[in-house]
Amino acid sequence: SQQGEEDPQALSIQEGENATMNCSYKTSINNLQWYRQNSGRGLVHLILIRSNEREKHSGRLRVTLDTSKKSSSLLITASRAADTASYFCATDGHQAGTALIFGKGTTLSVSS
Amino acid sequence: NAGVTQTPKFRVLKTGQSMTLLCAQDMNHEYMYWYRQDPGMGLRLIHYSVGEGTTAKGEVPDGYNVSRLKKQNFLLGLESAAPSQTSVYFCASSRRQGAGYTFGSGTRLTVV
Numbered sequence: 110s111q112q113g114e115e116d117p118q119a120l121s122i123q124e125g126e127n128a129t130m131n132c133s134y135k136t137s138i139n140n141l142q143w144y145r146q147n148s149g150r151g152l153v154h155l156i157l158i159r160s161n162e163r164e165k166h167s168g169r170l171r172v173t174l175d176t177s178k179k180s181s182s183l184l185i186t187a188s189r190a191a192d193t194a195s196y197f198c199a200t201d202g203h204q205a206g207t208a209l210i211f212g213k214g215t216t217l218s219v220s221s
Numbered sequence: 222n223a224g225v226t227q228t229p230k231f232r233v234l235k236t237g238q239s240m241t242l243l244c245a246q247d248m249n250h251e252y253m254y255w256y257r258q259d260p261g262m263g264l265r266l267i268h269y270s271v272g273e274g275t276t277a278k279g280e281v282p283d284g285y286n287v288s289r290l291k292k293q294n295f296l297l298g299l300e301s302a303a304p305s306q307t308s309v310y311f312c313a314s315s316r317r318q319g320a321g322y323t324f325g326s327g328t329r330l331t332v333v
Contacts, residue, residue: 150326
């Protein structure tokens, strides 16, 4: 069963605009990760935020985590056409010896 | 540094045929994973391994078997392929639980 659920399912913006994607999850976590997938390719790890962190930055990416609401958001600032991809959140639970559970993803389209 | 390599990249099978998907990583990672990706379903975990000689079932293990005889290799087998196993299969590895995953480029499998 899916732990994370991204919202919206699809997002279309113009170059230069900011893109915000949200992820909600159901159970407590150790950390939450965001991945990008370009069409026809494998997933690429973008950023990891631990359960005791509230915000993290990496270049044009900003991730927030609200464990009380069991939600996270990924903000991409000043979007570029090259940011066109699907974005997935993935959660790592507390149970030892388990794997990441991925959401269904948000498809971002950035037009020039 | 190749990262995670999956072979083959494409395959068409007839119903009832068997095949093995190979995943190889050169990063000395302990953990390895097999996911399948279907339209609108995100990534679902098939099997995973927390170390050489160990395997565990994921969310959708039926119809698949795995082996991790060497640390760098994780094999996914389909003993009797069914059309429902048409999917894109991704292998991934991580240094430890909770770390970011490195994904392969995927195997697109069609069962007719």
